[in-house]
Amino acid sequence: MDHEDDAADALRRMAGLATPMALRVAATLGLPDRLLGDGASVERLAAELDAAPIALDLLLAHLATLGVVERTPTGYRTSAYGEHLRLDAGNGLTDLLRLDTAGGRAELAFVELAHSVSTGRAAYPRRYGQDFWADLAEHPHLRESFDRQMTHRFREQLPRIVAGVDWSRFSSVVDVGGGQGSLLAAILTAHPGVRGHLVDLEPTAADARRTFTAQGLDDRARVTAGSFFDPLPAGADAYLLFDILHDWDDEHAHRIMSRCAEAAHPAGRVLVVEAVAGLRADSESDLAMLVIFGGRERGLDEFRALGSAHGLLLDGVTELTDQRCLLEFRLSADG
Numbered sequence: 215m216d217h218e219d220d221a222a223d224a225l226r227r228m229a230g231l232a233t234p235m236a237l238r239v240a241a242t243l244g245l246p247d248r249l250l251g252d253g254a255s256v257e258r259l260a261a262e263l264d265a266a267p268i269a270l271d272l273l274l275a276h277l278a279t280l281g282v283v284e285r286t287p288t289g290y291r292t293s294a295y296g297e298h299l300r301l302d303a304g305n306g307l308t309d310l311l312r313l314d315t316a317g318g319r320a321e322l323a324f325v326e327l328a329h330s331v332s333t334g335r336a337a338y339p340r341r342y343g344q345d346f347w348a349d350l351a352e353h354p355h356l357r358e359s360f361d362r363q364m365t366h367r368f369r370e371q372l373p374r375i376v377a378g379v380d381w382s383r384f385s386s387v388v389d390v391g392g393g394q395g396s397l398l399a400a401i402l403t404a405h406p407g408v409r410g411h412l413v414d415l416e417p418t419a420a421d422a423r424r425t426f427t428a429q430g431l432d433d434r435a436r437v438t439a440g441s442f443f444d445p446l447p448a449g450a451d452a453y454l455l456f457d458i459l460h461d462w463d464d465e466h467a468h469r470i471m472s473r474c475a476e477a478a479h480p481a482g483r484v485l486v487v488e489a490v491a492g493l494r495a496d497s498e499s500d501l502a503m504l505v506i507f508g509g510r511e512r513g514l515d516e517f518r519a520l521g522s523a524h525g526l527l528l529d530g531v532t533e534l535t536d537q538r539c540l541l542e543f544r545l546s547a548d549g
Contacts (some may be wrong), residue, residue: 238318281295380489386408453477526545529543
C-alpha cells in the first residue's frame with residue numbers, strides 16, 4: 215500500500231461511525247458491567263437485553279476487535295481495557311457515551327453538523343425539536359446525568375483552580391450557574407473568610423444546598439434557585455462564571471454579562487473561567503459548543519468586546535490549567 219492509499223485509509227477510519235457508535239451502544243446496554251467475570255453467552259445476554267441474538271453477536275465481535283471484550287469458549291467477557299467503560303470506573307465515560315444521558319444524546323446532534331455550519335446555529339434543536347436546556351428541564355434523568363458530568367469534568371483540576379486564584383481578595387463570591395456547588399464549596403473551605411452565594415435552577419440548586427450542608431458550610435453559603443438571565447444577588451465582590459459563556463451564542467452571552475455587571479458593586483469583579491481560543495481551547499470542543507449549544511470557545515478579543523459592551527474591562531488573564539483560563543473583568547470608571 216503506497217502513501218496515498220495509507221492516507222485515504224486513515225481518513226476513512228477517522229470518518230467511520232461504526233466504532234464510536236459501537237462503543238456508545240455498548241455503554242448504553244451496560245455490556246462492560248454485564249460481562250464481568252467469566253462473561254456470558256450471546257444467547258443469555260440477548261435474552262436479558264431483549265436484543266436480537268445475531269445482531270448482538272455482530273456488535274460483540276466488533277467490540278472484541280477493538281479489545282473491549284474478549285471471546286471465551288462460551289461467549290464474551292469484558293477485557294481489562296473494556297473495564298474502563300464500567301459504571302463504577304470513576305472516569306465519567308458512561309455519562310459521556312450512553313445514549314440515554316445528556317452527554318451521549320447531545321453528541322448525536324453532530325449528524326446535523328452541516329446545518330450548524332450553514333446557519334451558525336445549534337444542531338441540537340433540529341434533531342430533537344427543542345434546545346438542550348429545554349430537554350434537560352423536561353427530562354430529569356438527563357439533567358441528573360448532566361450535573362454529574364459537569365461535576366466530574368473539573369474534579370481533577372479543582373485543586374489548581376482553587377490554588378490558582380487569590381480568592382481571599384473577595385469577601386463574597388456569587389457562583390453564577392454554579393451547578394451542584396463543588397467549586398464554590400472548595401473555595402469556601404480553602405478560604406474561611408469568604409462567603410458564597412450560588413445561583414442555579416432547581417433542582418440543581420437543591421443539590422448544591424446538600425453539598426454545602428455536607429461540608430459544613432451552611433453558615434457561609436447561600437443558594438438561590440434562579441436563572442442567570444434574571445437579576446442576580448447584588449453587591450458581591452466577585453461574580454464567577456465557570457464554563458458558562460461558551461454554552462451560549464452572543465445574544466445570550468451578552469445577557470449573562472449584563473446581569474453580572476449590573477449586580478456587581480463599583481469595585482466588584484466578574485471572573486470568567488473557561489477555555490479560551492488560542493490559549494486553552496481545542497477544535498473538537500469548539501465544534502461541540504456550536505453543534506450542541508450554538509456557542510463557541512471565544513478568543514481574548516471577543517471576550518474584551520463582550521465585556522466592554524457592559525462597561526467591563528478585561529483586567530487580567532491567567533492560564534489556570536491545561537484546559538481553562540481565568541479572565542478577570544472590572545467595571546470601567548465611566549461604566
